[in-house]
Amino acid sequence: MVALDDTVGAFVPGPRLELPPLGSGRLSGLNFAVKDLFDVAGSITTYGNPDWASTHVAASATAPVVTALLQAGARLVGKTKTVELAYGLTGENVWQGTPLNPRAPGRLPGGSSCGSAAAVAAGLVDFALGSDTGGSVRIPASYCGLFGIRPSHGAVSLAGACPLAPSLDTCGWFTRSAALLAGVGDVLLPGGRQAVDGPLLRFEEAWVNALPAVAEALYPVMERLEQLRGRAVGLRLAPEGIDSIYDHFRTVQAEEAWASLGSWVETMKPRFGPGIGERFAAAKATDAAVAGPGRAFRRVLQARVRPLLAGGAILVFPTSPCPAPLLTIGMAEQNAIRQASIGVTAIAGFCGLPEVTLPAGSVNGAPVGLSLVAGPGLDRGLLAFACDAAAVLGLPV
Secondary structure (H helix, E strand, C coil), X not given: CCCCCXXXXXXXXXXXXXXXXXXXXXXXXXXXXXXXXXXXXXXXXXXXXXXXXXXXXXXXXXXXXXXXXXXXXXEEEEEECCCHHXXXXXXXXXXXXXXXXXXXXXXXXXXXXXXXXXXXXXXXXXXXXXXXCCCCXXXXXXXXXXXXXXXXXXXXXXXXXXXXXXXXXXXXXXXXXXXXXXXXXXXXXXXXXXXXXXXXXXXXXXXXXXXHHHHHHHHHHHHXXXXXXXXXXXECCCCCCHXXXXXXXXXXXXXHHHHHHHHHHHHHCCCCCCCHHHHHHHHHCCCHHHHHHHHHHHHHHHHHHHHHHCCCCEEEEECCCCCCCECCCCHHHHHHHHHHHHHHHHHHHHHCCCEEEEEEEEECCEEEEEEEXXXXXXXXXXXXXXXXXXXXXXXXX
């Protein structure tokens, strides 16, 4: 077994799961970790909750995405913690312990892919898999100073992964360099490097939504990116307001979460940590009449955003409206940050778009990310641009 001193509490408690490479290739010599909602044959997927673990047997097969990484030469060295049933953005887990944020001690790591982000940020692994429904790769990547990607919806298989909201769920990953972010994409994404050579589009509402200190930290970064594509074009995508986007996203996610997990919640009556049980109670109350306007708005937003990106344009905006919150933050403040965050992350989520976040700035010593969003299916082109952007910005390439 690879000796890893898990000083940040990134890995699931208990014996460390390890699998050797199944071949050689693009990822030979690299170690990776997997969020504990992806199945590995012979191991119980805990999904961050003790009652989920106790009511499920060991997986009979390994998720194809994990197998693909092993076949490309990478070594699996552990499963990482997740927020319970992936239904949260802070990274807290009362049962397994909340991972530390290696880049901002005293602050939350972000979730629900909290353990994967912490493991990469601490240098315990070269890269790690997470999942992203409402921001659970993008937000912890921003909080922990990492490169992260939410691919186009459906671009990477989620077979053998626990669901939350299937029409929004994606498999993403974290790295400390742009080249490796693209390298993992070479293994997992469909072939073809479509060009993403259009203009930069500044998503104005997301900049206004960010704390002034975050916007001030990232504006100079935006200006340096203009060296690659010329001056950015400002545009407004959300005349309804960020809060309205959040409200629509929340109802669609809740409807799907209850359809995916409600029968288990009703039958097993599991124990939940703070906030999780309340979200499932709200999801149970979200019937089709409540979620219907959200689904209708989703179609409107897709019709509004996708044509803007069809020619290779790239949306640019702060990944998160704030740096990682302090560990002492209260529930009311958490909910306010969740609303402000998902109102922005829902753009890519609702529209099925690829989004890469760059570790581009800091506020009071805490990292903040800058997001790049391209049209659906243009993941490889977006990753290539991210590598160019990293070089211009002096970030690890």
